[in-house]
Amino acid sequence: MRFLVLGKATKDSEAGVIPDPELVLEMGKFNEELVKAGVLLAAEGLHPSSKGVRVRYSDGKATVIDGPFAETKELVAGFMLWQVRSKEEAIEWVKRAPFARDQEVELRQIWEMEDFCADFTPEAREDYRDRVLRPAEENLRAQAAAKSKQ
Numbered sequence: 535m536r537f538l539v540l541g542k543a544t545k546d547s548e549a550g551v552i553p554d555p556e557l558v559l560e561m562g563k564f565n566e567e568l569v570k571a572g573v574l575l576a577a578e579g580l581h582p583s584s585k586g587v588r589v590r591y592s593d594g595k596a597t598v599i600d601g602p603f604a605e606t607k608e609l610v611a612g613f614m615l616w617q618v619r620s621k622e623e624a625i626e627w628v629k630r631a632p633f634a635r636d637q638e639v640e641l642r643q644i645w646e647m648e649d650f651c652a653d654f655t656p657e658a659r660e661d662y663r664d665r666v667l668r669p670a671e672e673n674l675r676a677q678a679a680a681k682s683k684q
Contacts, residue, residue, distance in 0.1 A: 561632055
């Protein structure tokens with residue numbers, strides 16, 4: 535199962551303050567452990583919300599709202615994507631992470647396409663996997679490969 539690890543924004547991250555070099559090095563070592571364990575799929579930091587926008591949809595119209603956004607505690611400063619066996623494993627990993635002292639981290643399990651067909655019979659699930667999921671994954675991989683060659 536996959537989990538998205540959301541590092542919540544802080545006053546410093548919203549001000550564009552780069553983390554302490556020691557913390558960056560510690561996080562690098564932690565990320566190496568995650569890679570060696572086959573857990574880490576992606577990890578990225580985000581620029582402050584002052585450089586971002588929100589798009590609100592209402593009545594078929596999109597409204598663009600420029601940052602910064604007021605509620606720092608509701609913002610994400612970075613994320614990691616993990617592949618783990620259980621929620622408990624994700625929690626154990628996140629407890630070992632050298633996040634900043636005053637930072638909050640949120641773990642959210644990612645819906646897998648197969649979760650949407652959990653009530654299918656085994657035969658219907660396999661048929662869905664063959665006719666819908668596998669071709670969709672192959673199409674996305676092909677598109678990503680084509681873009682990376684550009």
